[in-house]
Each structure stands twice: as C-alpha cells, then as structure tokens.
Amino acid sequence: MQPVFRLAVAQAPADLNSPTDRLDWLRSILPDIANSGADLLLLPELFACGYNIGDAIRTRAEIADGPTFAAIADMAHEAGVAIHYGFAERSEDALYNAALCVSADRTVLCHQRKLVLPPGFEKAYFTPGRGCHLFEYHKLKIATLICYDAEFPETVRHVAQLGADLVLVPTALGSDWSWVAHTMIPTRAYENGVYLAYANSGGVENGSEFLGASVIAAPDGIEVARAGASATIIYGDIDKSRVAAAQKRLPYLKDGLTIDLS
Template sequence: MNSWLRTPDLVRLAVAQSPAGLDKTEDRIAWLRDALPDLTAKSIDLVLLPELFLCGYNIGDTLADRAEPADGPGFEAMRDLAQTSGIALHYGFAEADGTHLYNSALCISPDGTVLTHQRKLGIPPGFEQTHFTPGVGCSLFSYRGMRFATLICYDAEFPETVRHVASLGAEVVLVPTALGAQWGWVAHTMIPCRAYENGVYLAYANSAGSQNGMEFLGASVIAAPGGAEAVRAGSEPEVIFADLDRAKVQAAQARLPYLKDRLSLKLT
C-alpha cells in the first residue's frame, strides 16, 4: 500500500517551494506542469505556490510589464493545469487593474472555478511600496469540507490578521510568501506561533534559491493547530505535503479557547 494513501475526510495540501531563479512566466508554469503528475498520483487536493509565483518577486520595474488582469493569460494557463491535474492551484501574481498594481493571489478549483481572489493588505518597506497598492479586506472559501483564508507574506506577520480570519471561521490559513534568507525567525518561530495562538493550520509557501541578487530562505512549512510542524522544507526547491484534519482544529481551539476567551478580556 502506498504511504500517501489518505482517509477520505482529510484534505491533502501540498506546498510547492519553487525555484526563485526561473526567469519567465512560461518557465514557472512549465516547472509546475512537470511537478503536477506526481502530485496527482499522491492524491493532492490543493497546491499552494509562493508570492508572485507567476512573474517572480525580485524583478524590479519589470513587475509592471509582467502584470496582468485577474483573468489574463496566466490565469488561463493555471486554470488549464488545475483542470488537467484535478488539483486546486493557489498562486501569486502581479495584478493589473486599471492604473493600480496589486500583489495578489488566486485559487482555482479543478473545475475551473475561482475559489478566492486576495490582494495583499500590508505593503512592507522596500521596493513593493513603489509598485503596489494595498488591498482591502479578507474573505474565506470552502474546499473539500474545510474553510480557508489567504494572507500574503507580510500580512501574516500581524497577529491581528490571522486572528481576524480565524475569528471568521478559517481552519486553514494559506500564506504565499517571498521571504529573504535573513528572516529565518519569521519562518521558524513566528509562523508556527500564529498557528498555535489561533488553533489553525498555517501553510507558508516560500521560494528557494536566488533571483537577481536576492537570496530566499526556503523553509516553507505547514504548521499544525497545536503549533507543531507537520512538515518543513529545506533550502532547495521541493514540494512538501501534509494531511489536514479539521478535527485537530476543533480540538486545539477547545483546549485553548483564545478566540472565545479574548472577548471577555477587560482591557480598558
């Protein structure tokens, strides 16, 4: 019996830590296309890809040239891959909407439906502030019986954002990121803590290697509701996966009811 066979009521999530140095959008889509047959064989339900996966992160003013509408050619290519593989694909891209440029993420189901469209809320110091407009609001989507939310990179570093989507009912928080090699504490300590303090799964998808002089940490992770690491990537490109069990979310939140008890705190 294959070790990756799973119980039907679990959701099997993969985090694809893709190579940062892939130059063109076509190269990035080709890398994913080559990886998908193995993921289909492993009964993966959903693949989480890094921040700005379609265009690359550290590409400077080229961002504007590679940006596209939410229903642009990159979307069409990803929709075809989702339908062909039978796997939902969650990916980051530079979104052009009128005169505005957004750091965005989409998730497409195997039937071609858009499950979510999220724009990055917080624009961190650095080159992003000269390119991107902040998004507004968070939304949840349901897939395979679990409730998901998306926060993009810097957004998950605020305790308020993860607490907000957990309070809305998210059981899994998907975080595409582009974390540099100097920020190891974020990936190794902060992100599992966010899962623990809300009793949710938190999946963190980073790039690996370098792009135009920027070194990426790798260290993608799926953190379980109790804060333990279900699976952790190294520094090289790879795909990791874990089975998500909503019963573990319920157990963690019952054991440490932060979401409920915070409402009774008398802070003033």
C-alpha cells in the first residue's frame, strides 16, 4: 500500500517586518508541524524577504545558497520536515522571483524561478525564469509553479503530463482576486487530475491586503483543506492512488493529445 504523504501549508502573517522576523516565525511553527507528522511544509511566494516591500527587494535578494538557505536548511534538518519557500534570488546581474525546497537532510530538492511576471511591480524588479522540472520526494512526483504561473492552463497541464502527482504553488494573491483562489485553483487540480497546494499570506503588508484562502485541492477538485483570511497552518494527506483514479476516470491528459484543431 502506498504510504500517505502529509503536507502542511503555512499561510504566513503578511506583516512580518524583516527577514529575521520571518525566520523567527518559521522557527516558532516548526515544532507543531513536525509533531503533526508532516513530510513537507509549503510557504508563500517571496516568504523569506516579503512581497510588497518596494526597493528593499534588491537589498534582501540573496544567492540561492545564501544565508537564508543555510538557516532554513538547518531548520528542516532539526524538524525532520522538508521546507519549500519563496525568496528573491540574486544571480549575477539579475533578480528572480524564486522558490527552493530543501529536504530534512539539507538536500536541495527543487529550485524554480517564476515563469510569467504579472502586471505590476514584479516586472520592474524580476527577470522571468525558464523551464519547469519535477522532483521526487517520498515516492511522489512534485512540481512547483509560482503564483501567476498556475493561472495558465498550459503550465499545470505541462507538469501534469510530465507525471506530477502534486503541484506546489507559493502565491501572494491580493484580496481582490478571490475567484482565483476559490474557483480557478481547484479547477486546475480537477482538469489535470493532480493535487494542487496553494500557499498565500494572510493580513496586510505595507498597505497591501492579501486574500489568504490557501487551499489543498484534490485531483477530483474537492478541497482537502481551506484557510480563512488570517495566518494559519492547514494540512492535507496526499494519496497517490487518488491521482491515478482521477486520471483514469477523466482521461483529460491522454485525450487532450488526440484533439485535432487544424
């Protein structure tokens, strides 16, 4: 029998003022997450530095294996939980909206850069990433898409066709985009027969209000867990057999390849 994979999604407080405050908050929640039996913790977009921080993005950006990575890798090791977090990445002369996942043995499982930059401040600071790859952890195939990336049917379909069982989506969704979190994201899970986990912030950061509404959606579109507006932790058990069952019942991935649109 396939063992169940336990996922924790942290809806972090938006008003954590500094990178140190953010690491301290993460350190404070990890004992309870470890005690829950979680295998992996998903944190929001740009968790490590903050999202609505203006030009501070430049000064808070780090190389991928910088001090923030070292601190979070130590926390993952101590808690025995893989940690997936968003950060501003500095690489040569470019900045990227990026995400890393580090395992409990400090191995880098995933390093993903945001593919599509939405209208707004991100285009002034970041360079788009390229490509999307899966990683395997505890016998699950997992993909990462960052916020706006998951709003395109093509991106989620791409990683599903690569074999993803679970798609992790760190986000920074504002309070005026409720339809995305409540309707679009579960639809993406349903139309691809995969689990999709969506980690937002909760509260207000420098005048910008986040929606919250983090969710773990199952391959049949059913919500395994849903957060409200405030900071919280939600949990869901990821059962790979539900992916196979959903894709057998509705073979969108296979039948979509047979459509002749010429």
